[in-house]
Amino acid sequence: MSTINFSAHEINFKIVYYGPGMSGKTTNLKKIYENIPQESKGEMVSLATEDERTLFFDFLPLDLGEVNGFKTRFHLYTVPGQVFYNSSRKLILRGVDGVIFVGDSAPNRLRANAESLRNLRENLNEYNLDLDDLPFVVQINKRDLPDALPLDMIKQVLDPTGKIPFIGAVAAKNEGVLEPLREVSRLVLEKLAQTA
Amino acid sequence: MLEPSLDLYGETFEKVDALFEDLLTKSHGLYVLIVDLKGFVIAHNKALWAPKPPSLDSLATLIASNYSANIAIAQLFGEKGFKEMVQQGDGIGMYVEELTDKTLLVTVFDSSAALGRIKLFTKKTIVEVKAVLAASTDTRPTMNFDDKWQSSTQSLIDGLFGASK
Numbered sequence: 242m243s244t245i246n247f248s249a250h251e252i253n254f255k256i257v258y259y260g261p262g263m264s265g266k267t268t269n270l271k272k273i274y275e276n277i278p279q280e281s282k283g284e285m286v287s288l289a290t291e292d293e294r295t296l297f298f299d300f301l302p303l304d305l306g307e308v309n310g311f312k313t314r315f316h317l318y319t320v321p322g323q324v325f326y327n328s329s330r331k332l333i334l335r336g337v338d339g340v341i342f343v344g345d346s347a348p349n350r351l352r353a354n355a356e357s358l359r360n361l362r363e364n365l366n367e368y369n370l371d372l373d374d375l376p377f378v379v380q381i382n383k384r385d386l387p388d389a390l391p392l393d394m395i396k397q398v399l400d401p402t403g404k405i406p407f408i409g410a411v412a413a414k415n416e417g418v419l420e421p422l423r424e425v426s427r428l429v430l431e432k433l434a435q436t437a
Numbered sequence: 438m439l440e441p442s443l444d445l446y447g448e449t450f451e452k453v454d455a456l457f458e459d460l461l462t463k464s465h466g467l468y469v470l471i472v473d474l475k476g477f478v479i480a481h482n483k484a485l486w487a488p489k490p491p492s493l494d495s496l497a498t499l500i501a502s503n504y505s506a507n508i509a510i511a512q513l514f515g516e517k518g519f520k521e522m523v524q525q526g527d528g529i530g531m532y533v534e535e536l537t538d539k540t541l542l543v544t545v546f547d548s549s550a551a552l553g554r555i556k557l558f559t560k561k562t563i564v565e566v567k568a569v570l571a572a573s574t575d576t577r578p579t580m581n582f583d584d585k586w587q588s589s590t591q592s593l594i595d596g597l598f599g600a601s602k
């Protein structure tokens with residue numbers, strides 16, 4: 242649920258980047274940090290292992306600007322994708338308003354994508370949240386891999402209903418990074434306007 | 438849905454802010470914050486003589502996550518949570534206590550303050566803030582998310598996230 246702070250005049254949203262280990266979640270946040278002008282972003286915080294794997298989360302606050310005297314703020318988080326960090330993933334999902342799932346195009350990660358998506362649904366259920374009710378966008382990253390699976394095939398496996406927006410990306414080259422963020426932000430604000 | 442983590446505005450906010458001033462004066466703390474468990478800053482104050490604080494967004498996020506992680510650790514041992522969260526470095530310390538089920542009160546202090554005083558006055562402030570919140574007669578302001586608000590925010594989104602290279 243989005244939160245409002247009447248004394249600070251802020252509307253706050255929490256967006257979480259989810260997905261299997263090494264799919265490029267942290268890379269997305271780093272690229273967003275590079276893309277966004279100084280006045281619209283805060284410091285990026287990364288809690289990572291020595292070899293740069295996410296241990297707890299990455300965090301980046303963004304300031305969209307002001308409408309009717311209220312600032313709209315997005316807090317972006319990534320979860321650690323490695324399977325054994327599930328308790329950390331669960332904690333990061335607390336109070337989530339929108340999710341961007343970062344999938345991997347590599348053939349040998351297809352199963353990891355599907356398992357991570359299932360794990361996302363399970364962890365959301367623990368907060369009594371249903372992924373189908375949440376603003377949700379899928380980014381399929383690493384489209385540059387020579388053996389990248391066709392986007393349609395990955396889509397078939399992850400979303401047979403075809404209802405979820407899918408966006409191909411090469412996050413490392415800053416391609417397809419802002420699109421999913423824009424899409425999920427739109428959905429999040431739309432949902433707020435409908436339910437407030 | 439849109440809800441405040443804490444109903445803090447109008448006169449209630451002024452009163453809580455006065456309690457913060459009082460806490461900082463009496464305990465010699467540097468900063469006091471209310472953060473919610475989602476990691477957002479709800480309210481904050483700083484002592485007149487305190488230097489500029491570090492990024493409050495980073496601080497709130499790390500405190501909320503740290504607090505949640507500590508509860509998860511306690512639960513591994515069948516505990517509901519740990520009673521208090523104290524952090525002490527050579528120069529700076531931090532004392533964290535639950536304010537409501539969704540928010541924490543945090544007092545940051547330096548070596549010129551005594552931990553005992555910080556704890557004592559933070560606990561006292563929590564009781565007082567709770568009393569102020571309970572006695573509040575302020576009505577929650579309303580927000581209008583009309584078409585104009587929607588189109589304005591959408592164009593902000595396009596402006597900020599629009600051009601991906």
Ligand SMILES: Nc1nc2c(ncn2[C@@H]2O[C@H](COP(=O)(O)OP(=O)(O)OP(=O)(O)O)[C@@H](O)[C@H]2O)c(=O)[nH]1
Binds near residue numbers: 267319320382
């Ligand atoms: N080929 C290719 N590699 C990429 C791309 N995006 C990220 N990578 C690489 O993939 C590796 C993992 O990226 P991270 O962003 O750390 O992945 P993560 O999802 O945060 O991983 P965890 O924190 O372990 O969950 C790094 O070596 C990146 O450089 C891409 O678009 N194409």
Ligand SMILES: [Mg+2]
Binds near residue numbers: 266267294319321322
């Ligand atoms: Mg990472």
